[in-house]
Amino acid sequence: MTDQLRPDGSLRHLLTLEHLPRAHIERLLERAEGFVRPLGARPPLSNALAGITVANLFTEPSTRTRVSFELAAKRLGAAVVNLEVQLSSRAKGESMLDTVYTLQSLHVDVMVIRDAEQGVPELVAANVAPHVSVLSAGEAHVSHPTQGLLDALTVRQHKGRFAGLAVAIVGDIRHSRVARSAYHAFRVLGVADLRIVAPPALMPEPAEFAGCARHTTLKSGLKDADVVMMLRIQRERMGQADLPDADRYFAKYGLTPERLALARPDAIVMHPQPMNRGIEIASDVADGPQSVIRDQVRNGVAVRMAVLAEVIGSRTGGA
Amino acid sequence: MTDQLRPDGSLRHLLTLEHLPRAHIERLLERAEGFVRPLGARPPLSNALAGITVANLFTEPSTRTRVSFELAAKRLGAAVVNLEVQLSSRAKGESMLDTVYTLQSLHVDVMVIRDAEQGVPELVAANVAPHVSVLSAGEAHVSHPTQGLLDALTVRQHKGRFAGLAVAIVGDIRHSRVARSAYHAFRVLGVADLRIVAPPALMPEPAEFAGCARHTTLKSGLKDADVVMMLRIQRERMGQADLPDADRYFAKYGLTPERLALARPDAIVMHPQPMNRGIEIASDVADGPQSVIRDQVRNGVAVRMAVLAEVIGSRTGGA
């Protein structure tokens, strides 16, 4: 496991929130909060990253996440290049590393990497020069750390605390990097009552999500929850194995206003997007008064600015 | 129908030229003229849009139009992000709106939208926050307002007036957003003799293009015209229905030097591009002395700068 921290303890890479010290997470949330602006206000602009080059290296398409990182970097004054790379699986690791060495030789300082295969961001981080930082923008089913941070920031803004909260993560936990990063963030930040809610076929292995209560019905899972975090379900999984089709999924696991009423009256509803409206979430919940889904997006660019500022700002002396 | 104007009468969105007051069109043309530079001169640069973010959201590929908007925004100092989104038609409206809400939450101020389906730009405009502007970069067969403006600007530069002009629009009128936006612009600007020239199969419904004379031959349609505006014909339509194949189309409706001689000696020739040379237009006309096709392109970036400057500049107080 590549260490994400430099010898002086500062943050160099962000690959996973697992084992990231609480102080680092809190510092990033604090810093991100400073970049948040209300809708309609001008976003914060600075030249903190002038002369810095950020490359978005995505082998899996994700327009929203790419644009969020791109705007975060540009608003700090960095130059940004986008690469959508299609790599055949054979010799993929090697090709990826050669691409990374190329970017490094082009004086790229930060590589934002999204990949459908496990281990790629870490492989890159283990091989780049000491002055280069690697940020994961989504790795297989394993990790999506900036998503985890923006989820935590959103909860903090609306609840003001983590201790004493009941947080339910609902949906395809088994295949979700969003769930895993949220789990890591909420655990370290002190959420005591953390629940995962899923059909049996979408439950993770027993060894994972230690300390979480497992529920197979919304009725028990949402009861008195402060935070209801819905996940996207891949249509491709529908009808497979023990999984019901879309209509039956919605009937059993879709978040409707009636089911949301099981949670606390001031519960917030989150979703990482893109949403399957009418499958995992009803439109009147997605767009309703308890939804903070758009806050999540706004917080996403703030979190990415914070992470970029942190890894570059702290490298002085190390670069 | 979403109003394109703010309560104070200023321009907020640009979705269509239909019903847009003449004063607004003239103001945009005036402003655009100020951004026109001769070939080889440096383009105008400013920081009028510093801190503003423009997103090009194209669900239909169009490199030229995208680059024109991109350069217009960059030359005014805005940050630009490009999104090429492939949306399945099912639930397209909802997915599009979720993408739009995401962009809005990322502090995007202007969304430039191109879509092959009717109603999408208006749907977006009806749903964004009050400080966000939506500009259509081409909507189905319905509207292409910046193209209409650049066509009007080109005529104004070469003819100095609209009253008293004879303008012939030639080709696939039925399916053309370019024709519709030109029609709206020329009508409101006072072109009295406005003609549409097409094979019967490509004529629009009788209720459309009110006030235009309809011609099915170039011989009558081009007679003494001051402006000959050719349209692109989709090869896919060739051979269908009552439409002749490419060679026979050229023989009947292609603009050759001989046919251009039917128009006034100082007539100008326009085309929105991309051209099918040898089908709707002969190369020696496209590249000949009466062609102003490249002026149209140059005017396009000026018009887009004017529109961007207008919608952002006029939002002060409303944002």
Place this chain on the structure above:
Amino acid sequence: MTDQLRPDGSLRHLLTLEHLPRAHIERLLERAEGFVRPLGARPPLSNALAGITVANLFTEPSTRTRVSFELAAKRLGAAVVNLEVQLSSRAKGESMLDTVYTLQSLHVDVMVIRDAEQGVPELVAANVAPHVSVLSAGEAHVSHPTQGLLDALTVRQHKGRFAGLAVAIVGDIRHSRVARSAYHAFRVLGVADLRIVAPPALMPEPAEFAGCARHTTLKSGLKDADVVMMLRIQRERMGQADLPDADRYFAKYGLTPERLALARPDAIVMHPQPMNRGIEIASDVADGPQSVIRDQVRNGVAVRMAVLAEVIGSRTGGA
């Protein structure tokens, strides 16, 4: 043949290194050297190209070369737009020119063109307005001039001279634009002992590569070489004609440490990338102490900055 030089002798286009006067090549290498920074240092930044627009017009995908040109232009303060154009082969020349005229009318100053067909960059250069420059980023099997310059710069940095060097270019010479541009560069710069090493099926026609010794084995070709320049072999050619499959190719023509030992002890190993590790080059050579492959990449962006600065800087008075 379009002249690459302006009437005053300054460099306007860069399409090929063939016939380019030695003084121009040396001047570009000198200028590029000034843009080289060690790994980890900030790249040089300037506003020399502020107000200038560079378009990357690639009809053949090449992420690395595109990013190298993009960063070169941005670090000099230019605006950059990227176009990936898919052109059907029918009427390709005309469509390409119309796209180019469009870019020119959008006040694009420099067009960087990559195309799989021979003659396209020259066709464009012959048709643009006098103030526009065309840079080839790879043309069929014919020319890749900035690659040739970066190869020469890399040799100069490591060997300090060209006279007296033995340079071996190894691999698919027949289909390689990299080999041709390297050949032109090294010839004019005074490399006397220039060898091409290839299986007979990949040897160029006898009329080409005049003055080069031809070798069909590495044993003779690498003997006492100062520079070993490996080429990428297309997998698609494997198994065709007289060409062995990948394993047998590696067995006969792959650069292993043992074979590299045939060259001089201080020989450097180059490769234009992307590499087929285990086919034309062993990983322990590619990543070994004699490899200067990453220097080539770093030099690539410096060379492209030099070329951009040269063609724009020298146009004063001509524009």
